[in-house]
Amino acid sequence: MKLSLGIAGAGIFSRSTHRPVILRHPNLELTGLYSRTPESMAAFCSELPQTLQKTLLRYFEFQDFCNSPTFEAIDLVLPIPAMGEHVRLALGCGKHILSEKPVAGSSREAKALLAIWRNTRPNRAWLVSENWRLLESILAARELLDAGRIGKLVGAVASCTVARSSDSPYERCEWRRQIKPQWGWLTDIGVHVIAGLRSLFGDIRKVDSAMGTTENSPERIAEVVHADLTLTGDMPATVKLEYFVKTGGENRFAVEYRIQGTHGRLMVDRESLRISDAAGNPTVNDRFSPFSFDRVMDVFIQTIASRDFDNLQNPLHPESALADLLAIELIQELLRHEK
Numbered sequence: 001m002k003l004s005l006g007i008a009g010a011g012i013f014s015r016s017t018h019r020p021v022i023l024r025h026p027n028l029e030l031t032g033l034y035s036r037t038p039e040s041m042a043a044f045c046s047e048l049p050q051t052l053q054k055t056l057l058r059y060f061e062f063q064d065f066c067n068s069p070t071f072e073a074i075d076l077v078l079p080i081p082a083m084g085e086h087v088r089l090a091l092g093c094g095k096h097i098l099s100e101k102p103v104a105g106s107s108r109e110a111k112a113l114l115a116i117w118r119n120t121r122p123n124r125a126w127l128v129s130e131n132w133r134l135l136e137s138i139l140a141a142r143e144l145l146d147a148g149r150i151g152k153l154v155g156a157v158a159s160c161t162v163a164r165s166s167d168s169p170y171e172r173c174e175w176r177r178q179i180k181p182q183w184g185w186l187t188d189i190g191v192h193v194i195a196g197l198r199s200l201f202g203d204i205r206k207v208d209s210a211m212g213t214t215e216n217s218p219e220r221i222a223e224v225v226h227a228d229l230t231l232t233g234d235m236p237a238t239v240k241l242e243y244f245v246k247t248g249g250e251n252r253f254a255v256e257y258r259i260q261g262t263h264g265r266l267m268v269d270r271e272s273l274r275i276s277d278a279a280g281n282p283t284v285n286d287r288f289s290p291f292s293f294d295r296v297m298d299v300f301i302q303t304i305a306s307r308d309f310d311n312l313q314n315p316l317h318p319e320s321a322l323a324d325l326l327a328i329e330l331i332q333e334l335l336r337h338e339k
């Protein structure tokens, strides 16, 4: 039987990723949509199949959407600052919830939500859609590292560059403009990089230091962050996050994890994995799909079917998303107090 689902949020990511994946998924049925404004509702619905355009239940009141008897699961694709409050309202309605990353706008809010959810025993799923945790390339890298393919791990560097033109939809997005100052963009972007790092190596034991530089002019914004972390097993890691905005500039989102071992080096990004041996000769060069949101939906469906809702091994468990956010908050705190 198909899982009947309502989406809340009709913005950029809902339209580009959630809508197509849900529509093509054999075990999902989209039956409801909540949108804040008629404009976004219309834009979302204009690309639905004709039959669904006629039957889809449309809501402009979030509480009515949550109370709908038509669907049993809710997919929240809302702005980060609004996410926590909407998760809280949705938790009160007894539906299964998938919410976009990060888990909430702050770790404090996330902890309060986890307490509310656990108070429900929990008898419904709540998962956080951190799709980087299910990237094929990251999962393959983890297997090779665990198998000792590059020997004992010595250190890692995670680099992420986000470059945007000032007229990109992400730059024009109002709530992103609001959270951007004071390293707020790390909550949107850096959280993915930390999720990837934690998927590869497990927990982050400590954020040792963080340094940032900012350049801000009418034509160009350039913010660069370096943070040194200690991972499980005392392995050192450096995270380098760059955020560039330029009038008429390119749009690029690039990430790479470089992992040094005693017998070689492994490099993994969202669509490739390469290994070179200790002499620098390439031994592995594999390619993968960079899209993992289909897998997010598979995990959501499997979790509901299993009724094993509070399993910390679940890659999309909200506790895991909270750990990503806590690491980001520690980095932000160090940056804000930097002399």
Ligand SMILES: NC(=O)c1ccc[n+]([C@@H]2O[C@H](COP(=O)([O-])OP(=O)(O)OC[C@H]3O[C@@H](n4cnc5c(N)ncnc54)[C@H](OP(=O)(O)O)[C@@H]3O)[C@@H](O)[C@H]2O)c1
Pocket: 009, 010, 011, 012, 013, 014, 035, 036, 037, 040, 077, 078, 079, 080, 082, 083, 100, 101, 102, 129, 130, 131, 173, 175, 188
């Ligand atoms: N996993 C990933 O790779 C990935 C990538 C991108 C984004 N995301 C996540 O997806 C979520 C949405 O991002 P987005 O880029 O799609 O943002 P967006 O384009 O601004 O979409 C947000 C939607 O929520 C609506 N909205 C705005 N403020 C609201 C409020 N206070 N209450 C209720 N609804 C409100 C907006 O309505 P209007 O359209 O009427 O303004 C819009 O439809 C975020 O949590 C983000 O972290 C994840």
